[in-house]
Amino acid sequence: MDDFIILSREDLRAAMRFGDYVEAVADGFRLLAEGRCSSPVPTQIDVAHGAFHVKPGSLPRGPGYVAVKVNGNFPDNRARHDLPTIQGAVLLADASNGRPLALLDSLEITLQRTGAATAVAARHLARQDSQTATICGCGAQAPLQLAAVRYGLNLRRVFAWDIDPAAARAFAVRMQAESGLPVEAVTALPDATRVSDVIVTCTPTRVPFLGLDDVRTGCFVAAVGADNPAKSEIKPDLMARATVVVDLLDQAAVMGDLHHAIAAGAKRVDEVAAELGQVIAGSRPGRQAADQIIVFDSSGTGIQDVAAAAVAYEIGRDRGLGVRCRLT
Numbered sequence: 001m002d003d004f005i006i007l008s009r010e011d012l013r014a015a016m017r018f019g020d021y022v023e024a025v026a027d028g029f030r031l032l033a034e035g036r037c038s039s040p041v042p043t044q045i046d047v048a049h050g051a052f053h054v055k056p057g058s059l060p061r062g063p064g065y066v067a068v069k070v071n072g073n074f075p076d077n078r079a080r081h082d083l084p085t086i087q088g089a090v091l092l093a094d095a096s097n098g099r100p101l102a103l104l105d106s107l108e109i110t111l112q113r114t115g116a117a118t119a120v121a122a123r124h125l126a127r128q129d130s131q132t133a134t135i136c137g138c139g140a141q142a143p144l145q146l147a148a149v150r151y152g153l154n155l156r157r158v159f160a161w162d163i164d165p166a167a168a169r170a171f172a173v174r175m176q177a178e179s180g181l182p183v184e185a186v187t188a189l190p191d192a193t194r195v196s197d198v199i200v201t202c203t204p205t206r207v208p209f210l211g212l213d214d215v216r217t218g219c220f221v222a223a224v225g226a227d228n229p230a231k232s233e234i235k236p237d238l239m240a241r242a243t244v245v246v247d248l249l250d251q252a253a254v255m256g257d258l259h260h261a262i263a264a265g266a267k268r269v270d271e272v273a274a275e276l277g278q279v280i281a282g283s284r285p286g287r288q289a290a291d292q293i294i295v296f297d298s299s300g301t302g303i304q305d306v307a308a309a310a311v312a313y314e315i316g317r318d319r320g321l322g323v324r325c326r327l328t
Contacts, residue, residue, distance in 0.1 A: 002101075002317075003324035003325060003326060004100055004101065004102065004103070004324070004325050004326065004327050005101065005102040005103075005313065005316060005317060005321075005322040005323070005324055006102070006103045006104075006322050006323040006325070007102060007103070007104045007105065007312060007313070007316050007321060007322040008105055008322070008323075009105040009107060009108045011105075011316055011321045011322045012104065012105060012108040012109065012112075012312055012316075013108065014319075014321060015312055015315040015316045015319065015321055016112065016308075016311070016312050016315065018112065018115070018116070018119075018144075018147055018151070019151075020311055020312075020315075021112040021113055021115070021116040021308050021311075022116045022119045022120060022148075022151060024113075024116070024307040024308050024310070024311040025113055025116040025117055025120055025304050025307055025308065026116075026120045026280055027061075027307060028057075028059060028277075028303040028304060028306065028307030029117075029120065029247070029275075029276050029277035029280050029303060029304075030277050030280045030281050031059065031060060031277075031303075032248070032275075032277045032303050033275060033277030033278045033280065033281040033283060034277075034281055036060050037057065037058045037059050037060055037303060037306075038056075038057065038058045038303075039056075039057045039058075039248055039251075039301045039302040039303035039306075040056050040057075040302065041248075041250055041251050041254065041255075042054055042055040042056075042251070042255070042302065044228060044229075049074055049076055049080070050072060050073050050074030050075065050076075050077075051072075051073050051228070052070060052071065052072050052073070052088075053069075053070070053071045053073060053227070053228065054068065054069070054070050055068070055069045055071075055300070055301065055302040055305055056068045056069075056302045056306075057301065057302030057303045057304075057305055057306035057307075058095055058306060059095075059303070059306045059307055059310055060095075061307075061310050061311075062310070062314070063094050063095065063096045064094070064095030064096050065092055065093070065094070065095055065101075065306055065309070065310045065313075066092075066093045066095045066306065067090050067091065067092045067093070067302070067305050067306035067309045067310070068090070068091050068302075069088060069089070069090045069091075069106050069109070069110075069302065069305045069309075070088050070089060070091075070106070071086055071087070071088035071106050071110065072086070072087050072088055073085060073086055073228075074087075075204060084107060084140075085140075086106075086107055086110060086140075087106075087107060088106035088107070088110075089103050089104065089105065089106050090103070090104040090105075090106050090109055090305055090309045091103055092104065092306070092309045092310065092313050100327060101313060102309070102313045102316070102317075102322070104309050104312060104313070106305075109305060109308050109309060109312070110300070110305075111140065111141060111144050112144065112308065113304040113305060113307070113308040114141060114144065114145075114224060114298065114300060114304070115141070115144030115145055115147060115148040116148065116304070116308070117148075117247060117276070117298050117300075117304055118145055118148035118149065118200060118222045118224065118296070118298065119147075119148040119149070119151040119152060120276065120280065121220075121222055121245065121276055121296040121298070122148065122149050122151070122152055122153060122198065122220060122222065123151075123152045124276070124279045124280065124286040124287070125220050125245060125279070125286050125287050125294045125296055126149075126152075126153060126197070126198055126220035126287070126294075127197060127218055127220065127287065127290060128152075128153070129197075130149075130153050130154075130155070130197035130198050130220065131153075131154065131155060131156040131157065131197060132155070132156065132157045132158070132159075132195060132196045132197050132198070133146070133149050133153075133155055133157075133158050133159070133196055133197065133198040133199070133200065134158070134159040134160075134161060134186075134189075134192040134193050134196040134198070134199045134200070135158065135159070135160050135161070135171070135200050135202070136161050136162075136189065136193075136199065136200065136201040136202065136203060136209075136210065136233075137161075137162055137201060137202040137203035137204075137225065138160055138161075138162040138164075138167040138168050138170070138171035139162075139167070139202070139203075139204075141202040141224065142160075142171055142202055143171075143174075143175065143178075145200045145202050145222070145224065146158065146175055146179070146200075148200075148222075149198050149200060149222070150179070150181075153198065155181060155198075156181070156182075157181065157182050157184075158172075158175065158179075158181055158182070158183040158184070159183075159184050159185075159186050159192035159193075159196065160172045160175070160183055160184070160185045160186070161185070161186050161187075161189045161192060162203075163203070163205075165185065165187055168185040168186070168187075169185040171183075171185070172184060172185040189209070189210075189214065190213070190214050193210065193214045193215055193219075194214060194215070194216055195216070196215075196216075196219065197218065197219060197220065198219070198220050198221075198222070199215065199219060199220070199221045199222070200221075200222045200224060201221070201222070201223050201224060201225055201233040201234065202224040202225050203225045203233060204225060204231060205225065205231065205232070205233060206230050206231055206232060207232070208232045208233055208234055208235045208236075208257070208260065209233060209235070210223075210233060210234050210235060210238060211235035211237050211238050212235070212237040212238045212240075212241050214238075215238065215293055217291040217292075217293060218290050218291050218292065218293070219293050219294075220287075220294050220296070221234070221238075221242070221293070221294070221295045221296065222296045222298060223256075223257045223295055223296065223297050223298060224298045226255065226256045226257045226259075226260075226297070226299060227255070227256075227299055227300045228255055229254060229255045229259060232257055232260045233257060234257040234260075234261070234295060234297075236260065236261050236264035236265075236266035236267075237266065238293075238295065239257060239258070239260075239261035239266050239267050239295060240261065240266035240267055241293060242293040242294060242295040243273045243292050243293065243294045243295070244258060244261075244267065244271070244272050244273055244294075244295050244297060245272070245273050245274050245275070245276055245279060245286075245294060245295070245296050245297070246258055246272055246274075246275055246276070246296075246297040246299070247275065247276050247296075247297065247298050247299055247300070247301050247304075248275060248299070248301045248303070249269065249272060249275055251299050251301060252272075252297045252299050253269055255299050256297040256298075256299035257295070257297050258272065258297050273285075274286075276296065
């Protein structure tokens, strides 16, 4: 019997490039749209000071894989314990016989696969002549989101906004040094979003802040932050006007920004244009006009986790990465 492999964050960084995550996630979404795998709605377990999110998924790659990700999300961890907000692990198993294969750090998987979904969505839904982007929320996810929108678009200018202006300034300085692009921190968000072709919202807010008056025609919005039912970034009036594409309809309807738009009477489930996988597979259209406002509601799915974990496991196994052990 092969060894069980434990892959740390450092192992994952050695094994995977961002492009590996992008192609893995795109393939996972396509297979999901074709009915060849599953991504059940997550479970949330509330505890004092935070919550645990449990996200499962299956993938018909190789022998077939099943993954279950358990993430602890504790917003006050930095202040209370000097620990990351998100901690957890992904358990990957062989779908043909149930054998556990690997345990992978979930922080790296989560950051990278979330950015990868934005990159895939931008490839299909953003105007390909997009040049200006605004990143809303300058925490741990923000550098990956900037990398995501740059992955397939020739950006020329970037704005950064955060409820903490110091965080936006620090992000702008770091990203300008790393990317070579002009990155400007702003305090008045509409000044940036109204001149942007692409907007990414990656905040933990529970109060929506981006509305119809804040975007211009033709804009692509990647709404990344609403990964549980309490979070919301996009105002109902923008959701009502926009063409909405979701990662997974059943999930976004109960925990994404779509969930809040439905509750406000601004959007019906049958008005959602497509799931991202359907656009990738060609069964639903992506962008159809230059003046379309398109919102991608990215609630974070188990298919992203299993797709990323499967590729990382195969690369790590073949390169001899990680810690090997026997469970039985």
